[in-house]
Each structure stands twice: as structure tokens, then as C-alpha cells.
Amino acid sequence: MNILVILRMIPDSAGELQLAEDGRSIDREWLDFQLNDFDDHALEEAILLKEAGGAKVTAVAVGEGANRVLQMAAARGADEVVALQSEEDAMISSREIAASIAAMARAKSADLVLCGVQSSEDVFGQLAPYVGALLDWPHVSGTNRIVANGAVLRVTQERGAGVAVTYELATPAVLGVQTASKAPRYVSGSKLREASKTPIGRAMPESSGFERSAEIITLRLPVQGGSGENLGGNAETVADRLVTILAAKGLARN
Amino acid sequence: MASTLPLWILVITAFALTAWRSRRYAVALANAPAAARFDRPMLRLQGVMVAIGMHRKMLRKPLSGVLHAIIFISFFVLLTATIDAFGSRLFPGFSLAPIGGETWIAALQDIFSVLMLVGVGLALYQRYVLRPARFDGSSGSDAAIIYVLIVLIVASLLLEAAARIVGGADGSWRPVASALAGLLDRAGMSAHAGEELFYWVHVGAILAFLVYIPGSKHRHMFLAAPNIYFRSLEPRGLAPAVPEAREAPGIDSLGQFDWKQQLDLLSCTECGRCQAVCPAHAAGLPLSPKLLITDLRDALAAGPSAAPLVGGVISEETLWACTTCRACMEACPVEIEHLPKIIDMRRHLVDEGRVSPGLQEALSNLTRLGNSMGKPSKMRARWTRELGFPVKDAREEPVDVLWFVGDYASYDPRVQEITRKVAELLTAAGVDFGILFDAERNSGNDVRRAGEEGLFETLAQSNIDEIKACSFNRIMTTDPHSLNALKNDYQHFGAAFEVLHYTALLAELIAAGKLDLHVADGARVTYHDPCYLGRYNGGFDAPRELIRAAGYTLHDMPRCRENSFCCGAGGGRIWQGDDGVTERPSENRIREALSLGDVAYFVVACPKDKVMYTAAIDALGVADRLKVVDIAELLVPRTSQALEMPTVETT
Known part of the structure; x- marks a missing residue:
């Protein structure tokens, strides 16, 4: 089985987000980028499938810092790693990259395309459905367990309230991974250093082929409400202050 | 003599059995990978002399040390008796008599036999009456067998001599054996039969001891000295x-x-x-x-x-x-x-990737961002913003002191305040210093000790490259852990920097009269020696000098200096959970400080200690009795407001 797994680099949310001058994007120049967490799970699931039944895993990374993440993917067990060129300093749009990924899936004779169910730049989780549609392959998103039996996949999908649904589908398929069957493994520094010698392939983006349907006109950072009050660290003064506030709001008698 | 052949057979059998019982160890050692421990023989020998000759570490526990010294010295004296016992019958004609075997050596043997029994008596008292917890898990039967064998060897030695005295030998050099001879005589034992019986018990017990040793902790009789000799230098x-x-x-x-x-x-x-x-x-x-x-x-x-x-x-x-x-x-x-x-x-x-989730997160953050907290590197120097003056970028201009700030001192809001205090003190003393800003990475000290050698190499190499690109004279660190990595571990990469802890630099500045400080009125404080400053790098005195210079009286805890008790954060523990912990080491330590009864400040000199002990004091609910202060907080330039000392109830 040939598995193609998509790794998207997203802005580190621990960093300070600032708007770009046009007010329609975030200023990416001073940001650190990290692997989208769901994509990390997709990679783990791909490696677990490889370990369970044998597969060739090709990892494709998009965005700033792709090389570093691809070395990590190689250290974890990816057989081939490819950096997909993308527009610099721009968010990774699922609409934009779907065609490139579909083309790579065909080129690599992929049986299975895995990506994270969503990312902070794709909260609708559109990548898997787009790629599935372009390839005309079946697609399931929100998976938390994938078992391969030859060309037949059993895919468990999480629903609310602890309900889990299991699908059976034939490859080729596109899956959006919510969590891998096991938490992503730790890969040691010495393995990373070994993997730093792995050759990284390059892939040029394909034209998306989509007409733009809507565009961002404004982006807003969360505004400090100013309604919080720090009550300090001393339990007694905190309690006093709390009682006063509650009383002032008519929620308690002083 | 008729007993020569049987004794030879016995001795050869015993040595063969001993060799047989040691074979696994011998094979294991012979096949083990090499270790470079053959350099500097004089220094190694000197260490052996101090450790064994002076019983240096042994005497830190006085009872154990003294009783061991008694047994140890007695053993060497009684070795003459062993040589005599075997020599005289294995090689007929051999005797120690020409050099005093029947006079002064005999007297020493007599006295040290009793001392040996006293030593064993003390050992019995310690092990079975005092029963220190440190013996929990040690083999009780092994110890008991050894006691029995020693008593048997010594008693048979005395009784053999006594039997000889009964048989008419001169007892004037053997007061104890002479006294026993009186008892034997009264018991009506034949002198010759007694001498033979006790002789064979004596050599039998010695050979039994020899055969027993390979499977016993008493191997240390032979291996302690080589093990100390081949210690790491x-x-x-x-x-x-x-x-x-x-x-x-x-x-x-x-x-x-x-x-x-x-x-x-x-x-x-x-x-x-x-x-x-x-x-x-x-x-x-x-x-x-x-x-x-x-x-x-x-x-x-x-x-x-x-x-x-x-x-x-x-x-x-x-x-x-x-x-x-x-x-x-x-x-x-x-x-x-x-x-x-x-x-x-x-x-x-x-x-193998077998790490706990907490450790995995910290190591992943360190891999990605160079700090364990998962904070962007750009925020590393954020603490400088609230200073009233700019801090030099050591990458841009030459500095005298390159300050390696460290993760906790840079990022942790509880510690940033202290980091700024250190910056203010350096400025007040006119020190030309700079930092690496976002180019600094975690030093890798604890990463390495958590077993992440590859990541340590990556972090170390990155820091070394950045440091080498700067122009500076010395490096100062806030964190003792960084101090250790930069000073010691980085030697693996051929980097030899002059690195000192901020307490050492501040002590130097005060000694040179460059810092004019408020002097407190001698209030009593205690001080916690950080493992990586004290035990690892010998930095015991500078912090104490600073406390004195600031006008405080140091009341050390019972476990101080080399015996300091760890806060529990080192070696990557700070990134792991508390599962299975019945009493946090930090809380154990705070209780120790509280038991001093007269200190209001718990003085620390490590950013992790500030974090660990503040949390411990909160957990114990004793914030009104003890406050954690960094040593930099005690040092207040005269140009600033003096530190207000909290009142403490002396218990």
C-alpha cells in the first residue's frame, strides 16, 4: 500500500499574533511555525499502518519549516519525504493545495491519502473532502482508528457522546484523521540527527483550478475585554473581595 | 608435620571453589567494553589513601565509621595470625617468631582480637538495635553470616592460643589468651586436643570466609580499593x-x-x-x-x-x-x-521513544523551540522590556560578560523579576554585559541527563556556535544547570569557556567594592545549596559570602553544602508528573527549614528552586512563616529601597 500523508505548517499559537498591514492576514514574518497537530496524528497513523501491514509512506509537507518536519517524519519511519512549494507568507488554503495533492497522489500511485481533519487555517476541515472530490475517491473525516486488511479499510469515526461509527471502504481513499490509534511517538534527537541526511524531494504546486468563491475582507484579533480583575494571591483577601463583588452584584448578602 | 598435606588439600580446594564462585564476574569483566581509567596513577592512589586510610567518607557516619575502622585495623593485625596459622603448617619451619611472633606481634594479636570483637559488637548493635533505615533492602543474612564467621575466626584464634598456654607455652605476651587458658584448664580440656580443635576451627572458618566472599557484599574487602582507584577523575x-x-x-x-x-x-x-x-x-x-x-x-x-x-x-x-x-x-x-x-x-x-507524556512534550518543545515551555524564542528576552535600560545584544557588540540567562529565568513569570534584579545589580556595579536574545537555547543540561543525547548535542552545538560568534571575556549564568552544561558538558565539543554563576560574579563585585549595598540587621536566614552549583561545581562559599555581605546571618539547615537535599526538579524531573510521590522533596526540604525555628527567608540561588519552593510553601500553607527569596533579592543597592524583612515568630 502506498500512503501519502500531508503535513501542514501552521503559525505557533503560543506566539504573538499580529495583523499584517492589509488587515486581512496575520503578519507571518516574526512567527514560529509548527506542524499542525492533527497532521501529526495523520503521520502517526500512516506509520502505524506501515508497521502493522507494510506500506510505503510518502510525507508531503507544506509551509515554512517543512524541511525540519520532513526530517522528523523520516526519523519516525516515512520512506520518502517531499516539500511542496507554496506561496511564501501566505496561509495554507485547502482550496489552493488540494489540486497539487491530488496530482501527487496520482503520481505516487497512492492507495491512501491521510491528512489531519482540520487545521487552524482550515477549521472547516476541507482538505480531505477537496482531495477526495478531485480524485473521485471515497472520503471519511474525523477518524480515530484505521485498520487495513489488504485493500479494505476499517475506519472508525468519532461522533458525539462517545458514539463511534466504523466504516468499511475500499482503497483508494482519502481520510481526515482526528487522532491516531496511538499517540504520536517521541523521536529521539539522535534519530533526528541521522534523519537530517535524508534527501528531501521538491514538488511544484499545481494550479488549483478553482474560481475564487469568497475572499477575506477583514481579520480581527481578540480584543481585551477589560472586565477581568486580578484578586491577588492571598486567600483571605481574595475571599473578602469575592464576597464584596458578589454582594455588589446582588448575588449574595454581605 | 602430619597436617601439612590435609591443609594443602583444604587450601587448594578452598581457592578452587572461590575461583569457581567468581568465574561469572571474571568473565563479565573480561568481556566488558573498555574504560579509560588508567591515567594519573599518583592521583588515583592518593584518593585510595584518603578514602581507605583516613576513612574520609566512612567517618561521616561516626558510629559506622569508627566500628568499621576498628574492624579494618584489627583485620590487618590479625592477618599476621592468619599468615602464621597457614604458614607454619603449609611450610614446616615457617614462623613469625624471629620477628616477634611470640612477643609483640602476639600481644597485638591478643589485643586486636578483643577489639575486633568490640567492632563486631558495635556492628551488631547498629544493625539489630539501632536498625537505620538505610539497611532496608540490604541482605540481612549476608551480614549475619559474616558476623558469625568473624566471631568464629577470632574466638578460635584466642582459644587456640589459650590451649597452647595450657600446654605450657609462654602466655606473658597474651593476657587475654592467658585468662581464657585459666577457663580452659578448669574445663579440663586436654591442651593438645584443644589446640588442634581450635586450630582447625580457625583455618576452617578463614577458608569458609574466603569461599563465601565471592557471593557476598564482603567482596568489598578485595574490590573497594580498586574501585576507588579506578574512580572517575x-x-x-x-x-x-x-x-x-x-x-x-x-x-x-x-x-x-x-x-x-x-x-x-x-x-x-x-x-x-x-x-x-x-x-x-x-x-x-x-x-x-x-x-x-x-x-x-x-x-x-x-x-x-x-x-x-x-x-x-x-x-x-x-x-x-x-x-x-x-x-x-x-x-x-x-x-x-x-x-x-x-x-x-x-x-x-x-x-526507543519510551518517555512519559510530560517529558515528551518538554523534549518536543525543546526540539522545536529550544525551550521546554513551548514559548517562542522571540519572547525569550521579553523580560528586558520592563527594565529601565537597554540590555546589550552580545551578538552585535563586544561585551565583558556574556550572560547566559536560561529558560526559567527568561520565561517563567515567577523568576523574571529576579532576572531583572540581577540585571540591575550588574548595571549598578558597572558590569559591561550582554545576552544572546532569541539565539539562546536551553543549555541541554537536564536534556542530557534525561537521556536525550541527540537533542543535547543539537542544543549544545547551537549555543556553542552562537557563543563563539560573540566577543566576550567570561560567561555568567543564572541557572546552576546551565552553568554545569556550559562549564563541563560542552567540553565534549572542545568548547572551553570561562563560566561562572551569578553568585560568584556578584561576590567578586562586592569584594572589589563595586556594589554598595543596604546592610540588614543580622536577621537569620537559611540557604539551600543547589545541586548543580554546590555538589557538582563546588559553589558553596560565594552565596554564603553574599548573604553575609547583605547583612544577614546564615543559619544552615542540617543538610547543607555537599549534603544538600535536592528540590526534586533536576535531571528532567521537573517535566514529569508527581505520580507515586508521597512527599515532594521540596516539601521535605521546607519542613527542614521550618524546623530551624528562627528563619524568615529561605534563600535560593537557582531559578528552578524559586519555582519549586514557592510551590512547596503554598502546598504546605506556610507562606506566613517562610518566604522564598533569591539571593539577588537580598542584595539591594543603596540607591534603591531597602528590603523589608517580614517578622518571624521564633519557635
């Missing part, structure tokens, strides 16, 4: 490098330990001094440095088995419990190296 803060011959970074079978690491196992006396000082053991975690060694030793003795070393002979929980505080190695009288073993086995776990 590297700086204490240098973690062992991964040997080039080793394929993976870690160790997952006993045979991969080099011969010195294996010799350590055989030298253990089960005295438990390591266990008594271990913070993980005190916290209820499944680590006793003593049992770590004896479990490894027993596995070595048992020979190859199916059970894995890591996760089998030694559990993962045991390995992760260690704070790498080095108290065990400091306490060990025979210089056993616990930490290199733990680190090597951790390296195996890390290489």
Missing part, C-alpha cells in the same frame, strides 16, 4: 559521553556497561548511605540507588537471562525517578557511579 559535572564503539546512544544489556561500571556493582557494600540521601527514595518513588546497584549486581551474578535490562531488571519508573542530584555518588564510600548507569539506561528509553 573527570569533572563531576561531565556526564559520560556515548562511546564511539556503541551503536545506539543507550544501554539495554548488562554486558554493554564498561568494566568499571560492572566493577561498581561488585564493590557495593550495601551500606545504604546512597539510599539514605536519595530524594527520590525519600519521596516514596521506586528508586533506591542501593537497590539499583544490587539489582544490577544480582542480574550480573545470575548470568544471561530472558528478562530485559531496561524495563525488566530495572523498571522504567525507577530510572525516571532520579533527579540526578548526585547525593548518592557523593555519599558512596567506595565511589560507585550510579548516575552514569541511570543516564545510559535512560538514553536507551529515549531512543
Whole structure:
């Protein structure tokens, strides 16, 4: 089985987000980028499938810092790693990259395309459905367990309230991974250093082929409400202050 | 003499049995990987003299030290009796008489026989009456058998001499044996039969002892001296490098330990001094440095088995419990190296990806961002913003002192305040200093000790490259852990920097009269020696000088300086959970400080200590009785507002 797994680099949310001058994007120049967490799970699931039944895993990374993440993917067990060129300093749009990924899936004779169910730049989780549609392959998103039996996949999908649904589908398929069957493994520094010698392939983006349907006109950072009050660290003064506030709001008698 | 042949047979048999019982160890040591421990013979010999001749570490526990010294000296004196007993019958005609075997040597033997019994008596008193907790887990039967054999050897020696006196020998040099002779005489034993009986009991017990030793902690009679001789002479803060011959970074079978690491196992006396000082053991975690060694030793003795070393002979929980505080190695009288073993086995776990979620997160953050908190590097120097003056970028302009700030001092809001205090003190003293801003990475000290050698190399190399690109004279660190890495571990990369802790630099500035400080009125404070400043790097005095210079009176806790008790954060423990901890080491330590009864400040000199002990004081609910202050907070330039001392109820 040939598995193609998509790794998207997203802005580190621990960093300070600032708007770009046009007010329609975030200023990416001073940001650190990290692997989208769901994509990390997709990679783990791909490696677990490889370990369970044998597969060739090709990892494709998009965005700033792709090389570093691809070395990590190689250290974890990816057989081939490819950096997909993308527009610099721009968010990774699922609409934009779907065609490139579909083309790579065909080129690599992929049986299975895995990506994270969503990312902070794709909260609708559109990548898997787009790629599935372009390839005309079946697609399931929100998976938390994938078992391969030859060309037949059993895919468990999480629903609310602890309900889990299991699908059976034939490859080729596109899956959006919510969590891998096991938490992503730790890969040691010495393995990373070994993997730093792995050759990284390059892939040029394909034209998306989509007409733009809507565009961002404004982006807003969360505004400090100013309604919080720090009550300090001393339990007694905190309690006093709390009682006063509650009383002032008519929620308690002083 | 008729007994020559039987004695020869007995002796040869005993030696053969001893060799047979030692064969596994001999084979294991012969096949073990090499260790470079043959350099500087005079220095090594000197260490042996101090350790054994002076009983330096032994005497830290006075009763044990004294009783061991008594037994030890008596052993050498009585060795003359052993030589006499075997020599005289193996080689007919041999006698010590020409050099005083029947006069002054006889008198010494007589007296030291009694002393030996006194020593054993004290040992019995300690082991069976006082019963120190450090003996928990040591083999009781082994100790008992040894006591019985020693008593048998000494008693038979005295009684044999007594029987000879009964038979008409001169007893004037043997007062004790003469007294016993009176008893024997009254018991009506024939002098010749008695002499023969006690002789054979004596040599029999000695040979039994010899045969018994290979399977007993009494191996230390032969191995303690070599083990001390071959001790590590590297700086204490240098973690062992991964040997080039080793394929993976870690160790997952006993045979991969080099011969010195294996010799350590055989030298253990089960005295438990390591266990008594271990913070993980005190916290209820499944680590006793003593049992770590004896479990490894027993596995070595048992020979190859199916059970894995890591996760089998030694559990993962045991390995992760260690704070790498080095108290065990400091306490060990025979210089056993616990930490290199733990680190090597951790390296195996890390290489296999077998790490706890907390550790995985910290290591992943360190890989990605160079700090364990997962904060962007751009925010590393954020603390400088609230200073009233700019801090030089050491990458841009030359500085006298390159300040390696460290993760906690840079990022942790509880510590940033202190970092700024240090910056203000340096400025007040006119020090030309700069920092690396976002180019600084975690020093890798604890990463390395958590077993993540590859990541350590990456972090170290990155820091070394940045530091080497700067122009500076000396490096100062806030964190003792960074101090240790930069000063010691970075030597592996050929980097030899002059590195000092901020307490050392500040002490230097005060001594040079460059800091004019408010002087307090002698209020009593206590001070916690950080493991990586004190035990690892000998930085005991500078912090104490600073406390004195600031006008405070130091009231040391019982466990201070080399015997300081770890806060529990080191070696990557700070990134792990508290599962299984019955009493946090930090809380144990705060209780110790409270028991002093007259200190209001718990003075620290390590950013992690500020975090650990503030949390411990909150958890114990004693914030009104004790306050954690960094040593930099005690030092207030006269140009600033003096520190207000909280009142303390003296108990």
C-alpha cells in the first residue's frame, strides 16, 4: 500500500499574533511555525499502518519549516519525504493545495491519502473532502482508528457522546484523521540527527483550478475585554473581595 | 608435620571453589567494553589513601565509621595470625617468631582480637538495635553470616592460643589468651586436643570466609580499593559521553556497561548511605540507588537471562525517578557511579521513544523551540522590556560578560523579576554585559541527563556556535544547570569557556567594592545549596559570602553544602508528573527549614528552586512563616529601597 500523508505548517499559537498591514492576514514574518497537530496524528497513523501491514509512506509537507518536519517524519519511519512549494507568507488554503495533492497522489500511485481533519487555517476541515472530490475517491473525516486488511479499510469515526461509527471502504481513499490509534511517538534527537541526511524531494504546486468563491475582507484579533480583575494571591483577601463583588452584584448578602 | 598435606588439600580446594564462585564476574569483566581509567596513577592512589586510610567518607557516619575502622585495623593485625596459622603448617619451619611472633606481634594479636570483637559488637548493635533505615533492602543474612564467621575466626584464634598456654607455652605476651587458658584448664580440656580443635576451627572458618566472599557484599574487602582507584577523575559535572564503539546512544544489556561500571556493582557494600540521601527514595518513588546497584549486581551474578535490562531488571519508573542530584555518588564510600548507569539506561528509553507524556512534550518543545515551555524564542528576552535600560545584544557588540540567562529565568513569570534584579545589580556595579536574545537555547543540561543525547548535542552545538560568534571575556549564568552544561558538558565539543554563576560574579563585585549595598540587621536566614552549583561545581562559599555581605546571618539547615537535599526538579524531573510521590522533596526540604525555628527567608540561588519552593510553601500553607527569596533579592543597592524583612515568630 502506498500512503501519502500531508503535513501542514501552521503559525505557533503560543506566539504573538499580529495583523499584517492589509488587515486581512496575520503578519507571518516574526512567527514560529509548527506542524499542525492533527497532521501529526495523520503521520502517526500512516506509520502505524506501515508497521502493522507494510506500506510505503510518502510525507508531503507544506509551509515554512517543512524541511525540519520532513526530517522528523523520516526519523519516525516515512520512506520518502517531499516539500511542496507554496506561496511564501501566505496561509495554507485547502482550496489552493488540494489540486497539487491530488496530482501527487496520482503520481505516487497512492492507495491512501491521510491528512489531519482540520487545521487552524482550515477549521472547516476541507482538505480531505477537496482531495477526495478531485480524485473521485471515497472520503471519511474525523477518524480515530484505521485498520487495513489488504485493500479494505476499517475506519472508525468519532461522533458525539462517545458514539463511534466504523466504516468499511475500499482503497483508494482519502481520510481526515482526528487522532491516531496511538499517540504520536517521541523521536529521539539522535534519530533526528541521522534523519537530517535524508534527501528531501521538491514538488511544484499545481494550479488549483478553482474560481475564487469568497475572499477575506477583514481579520480581527481578540480584543481585551477589560472586565477581568486580578484578586491577588492571598486567600483571605481574595475571599473578602469575592464576597464584596458578589454582594455588589446582588448575588449574595454581605 | 602430619597436617601439612590435609591443609594443602583444604587450601587448594578452598581457592578452587572461590575461583569457581567468581568465574561469572571474571568473565563479565573480561568481556566488558573498555574504560579509560588508567591515567594519573599518583592521583588515583592518593584518593585510595584518603578514602581507605583516613576513612574520609566512612567517618561521616561516626558510629559506622569508627566500628568499621576498628574492624579494618584489627583485620590487618590479625592477618599476621592468619599468615602464621597457614604458614607454619603449609611450610614446616615457617614462623613469625624471629620477628616477634611470640612477643609483640602476639600481644597485638591478643589485643586486636578483643577489639575486633568490640567492632563486631558495635556492628551488631547498629544493625539489630539501632536498625537505620538505610539497611532496608540490604541482605540481612549476608551480614549475619559474616558476623558469625568473624566471631568464629577470632574466638578460635584466642582459644587456640589459650590451649597452647595450657600446654605450657609462654602466655606473658597474651593476657587475654592467658585468662581464657585459666577457663580452659578448669574445663579440663586436654591442651593438645584443644589446640588442634581450635586450630582447625580457625583455618576452617578463614577458608569458609574466603569461599563465601565471592557471593557476598564482603567482596568489598578485595574490590573497594580498586574501585576507588579506578574512580572517575573527570569533572563531576561531565556526564559520560556515548562511546564511539556503541551503536545506539543507550544501554539495554548488562554486558554493554564498561568494566568499571560492572566493577561498581561488585564493590557495593550495601551500606545504604546512597539510599539514605536519595530524594527520590525519600519521596516514596521506586528508586533506591542501593537497590539499583544490587539489582544490577544480582542480574550480573545470575548470568544471561530472558528478562530485559531496561524495563525488566530495572523498571522504567525507577530510572525516571532520579533527579540526578548526585547525593548518592557523593555519599558512596567506595565511589560507585550510579548516575552514569541511570543516564545510559535512560538514553536507551529515549531512543526507543519510551518517555512519559510530560517529558515528551518538554523534549518536543525543546526540539522545536529550544525551550521546554513551548514559548517562542522571540519572547525569550521579553523580560528586558520592563527594565529601565537597554540590555546589550552580545551578538552585535563586544561585551565583558556574556550572560547566559536560561529558560526559567527568561520565561517563567515567577523568576523574571529576579532576572531583572540581577540585571540591575550588574548595571549598578558597572558590569559591561550582554545576552544572546532569541539565539539562546536551553543549555541541554537536564536534556542530557534525561537521556536525550541527540537533542543535547543539537542544543549544545547551537549555543556553542552562537557563543563563539560573540566577543566576550567570561560567561555568567543564572541557572546552576546551565552553568554545569556550559562549564563541563560542552567540553565534549572542545568548547572551553570561562563560566561562572551569578553568585560568584556578584561576590567578586562586592569584594572589589563595586556594589554598595543596604546592610540588614543580622536577621537569620537559611540557604539551600543547589545541586548543580554546590555538589557538582563546588559553589558553596560565594552565596554564603553574599548573604553575609547583605547583612544577614546564615543559619544552615542540617543538610547543607555537599549534603544538600535536592528540590526534586533536576535531571528532567521537573517535566514529569508527581505520580507515586508521597512527599515532594521540596516539601521535605521546607519542613527542614521550618524546623530551624528562627528563619524568615529561605534563600535560593537557582531559578528552578524559586519555582519549586514557592510551590512547596503554598502546598504546605506556610507562606506566613517562610518566604522564598533569591539571593539577588537580598542584595539591594543603596540607591534603591531597602528590603523589608517580614517578622518571624521564633519557635
